[in-house]
Amino acid sequence: MNTQVSSATVSPTSTPLADVHAALGASFTDFAGWQMPLRYASDLAEHKAVRERAGVFDLSHMGEIRVTGPEAGAALDAALVGRASTMPIGRAAYGMLVDHEGGIVDDLVTYRLGEQEFLVVANAANVEPVVVAIADRCRPFDVHVADETARWALVAVQGPASVAILGPLVDVDLDALGYYRSASATLRDVPVLLARTGYTGEDGFEVFAPVEHAVTVWDALLSAAREHGGVPAGLACRDTLRLEAGMPLYGHELTRETSPFAAGLGRVVKLDKDPGPVGLEALRRLAEVAPARVLVGLKGSGRRAPRAGYAVVSDGNPVGEVTSGALSPTLGYPVAMAYVDAALSAPGTALAVDVRGSELPVEVVALPFYRRER
Structure with a gap:
């Protein structure tokens, strides 16, 4: 038809x-x-x-x-x-x-x-x-x-x-x-x-x-x-x-250069469809290989917030990039989402964000930052 x-x-x-x-x-x-x-x-x-x-x-x-x-x-x-x-x-x-x-x-x-x-x-x-x-x-x-x-x-x-x-x-x-x-x-x-x-x-x-x-x-x-x-x-x-709710924004956390698996959204991909959509074979290959970088939450301190495009660093070496960041009005401290090296993605990992030449300490945390009471 x-x-x-x-x-x-x-x-x-x-x-x-x-x-x-x-x-x-x-x-x-x-x-x-x-x-x-x-x-x-x-x-x-x-x-x-x-x-x-x-x-x-x-x-x-x-x-x-x-x-x-x-x-x-x-x-x-x-x-x-x-x-x-x-x-x-x-x-x-x-x-x-x-x-x-x-x-x-x-x-x-x-x-x-x-x-x-x-x-x-x-x-x-x-x-x-x-x-x-x-x-x-x-x-x-x-x-x-x-x-x-x-x-x-x-x-x-x-x-x-x-x-x-x-x-x-x-x-x-x-x-x-x-x-x-x-x-x-x-x-x-x-x-x-x-x-x-x-x-x-x-x-x-x-x-x-x-x-x-x-x-x-x-x-x-x-x-x-x-x-x-x-x-x-x-x-x-x-x-x-x-x-705050850990929801991705297209153009920031999601782009043509990112896969659903790196973004932590593999759950929405149905790999067993036959026939499947355009890109299904590529998705099947991506699902079998751990992403080099994955999306995480970052928690800061003070009042300075990481912003999109800022480098995430460890021991002075770049290990990722901030995709979204702000001072959380609800929580009262800086929060950000970032893609970081998978080896450094565990909650509790201490990292830093390069803010115009100064390193702002941050900690990897699980997303979301905020969850409403049900």
Whole structure:
């Protein structure tokens, strides 16, 4: 069968909520070609609100690719490293798309919406290569691949008050909607896809809404969040939240030069698929050889934080590189993720980070740095 491929209009540089963010006093930054709210008032205040109450995020820069048809599950088995064909309806799965050498093209979340319908959510910077790759790999199957990025707004509510905030607004029993599950819902008369997923280390939900209803959904969620002490939250605090939770960011911890095994994500790779996706043979070879460098957490002291690109050293010799780092608002000390020589990756190992010629002592620790109480 020949795969049918369609695309929505080219994604804009501003999300459908840009005017709302401006009215809220947001500072903007260019992220993957999108003008995104970096912060509204204070990075630290927004971070703290998410950890203690709730934050509302605009994630409409993310890409949505819909795959439908009689062979949709088998097609995604051939495109991605996971096994979409065995996912129950209503479940979501974290996974990846890799290249012929096993390098990571993007990390993705796939939602099974129906027997013959899936939604793949890609990082904003990688929407085009992901759409091209999925369409190409699905070509032998009876499926339709559609880039629907421009059709959807995505608003997230993250934090311990998320259920209390969202519950009265939707016609879904949130207590019955488990982690990494999704359901169709209605929010203020708007049909939405509601998913219990997120990127902060807290409980929370992501709400996919038709772009023409973006403001209605945002206003409803933010108004309800404020009743529980919640705030609008920008990309700056989202980065420190995901770092504390040990969640990788594409372009930092994940690239085409890194494999899922070096990143500690081999669990999402299904090596026994036959036929398998592009890159499966390379992944099988990589799985048999211990990576030279692996991703670890680093804990510092004081107030100076390692930053991406800084060298990790041992006895003055370079042994790795920091991929993300910040002073943790929750923990009160510097944290970082880094790729280091596998022989030096055990928790408790004493290393240092070269910060402009000065060596900042750090200790290897297990990820994540922060784990919410359940």
